Amino acid sequence: MSVKKRNGALDLPGDNSFSEEYITLGGSGKAEYSERKSVFIACAAPVKSSSEACEFVKKIKTEYSDARHTAYAYLISSENATRYSDDGEPQGTAGIPILGVIQKGGFTDAVITVTRYFGGILLGAPGLLRAYTTAASEAVKKAGIVRYTSFTEFCVICNYSDYQKIISEFSRLGIREDKTVFEDSVCLSLAVMTSGYDTARDKIKDVTSGRAKIDITGTRFDF
Structure with a gap:
């Protein structure tokens, strides 16, 4: 098993999931x-x-x-x-x-x-x-004042051939790759601005012809 993980997740005060x-x-x-x-x-x-x-x-x-x-x-x-x-x-x-x-x-x-x-x-x-x-x-x-944006965290499980199709869309969709686990299938822990989640989800479904399993896992605030 190999793992890629993105560092720097923020722990912000309070529960602000109601706001973007x-x-x-x-x-x-x-x-x-x-x-x-x-x-x-x-x-x-x-x-x-x-x-x-x-x-x-x-x-x-x-x-x-x-x-x-x-x-x-x-x-x-x-x-x-x-x-x-x-x-x-x-x-x-x-x-x-x-x-x-x-x-x-x-x-x-x-x-x-x-x-x-x-x-x-x-x-x-x-x-x-x-x-x-x-x-x-x-x-x-x-x-000083800082502004954070709401990100939706989600998990995508796919096969290896679909993995390449999915990651090719990251830049255009603004998807952040937090962690990827390679086993029998590929499990990606991803995040995207909440306002763009529906678009990202639909595109992943489209490029994988609906084979990828997608589940929301949480929200966070980040730059």
């Missing part, structure tokens, strides 16, 4: 913004769950324990969870604008905190909204 695109932060990001002597320190990170988001907030609050406020927001798609906190700022001036940065950015499974060191000058609601939004946005820029 998954957008999240590419990593952690940190930014600082000043507004009339108040300093706002924003930290953004990708997270897999609400508990992980809460741990991140706790860590930031410990790191900046001498600050007056650490507002935050997070959104976890797999749990349908959206949370935010003004942490003592006037209602709606901190947590909501941070959440707005996440929602307007179209990404998910992310947490953003903004810690404020008060500079002695009251900013008023407009100033706070601007400061928290700007700081959060800058942290997101530092973190």
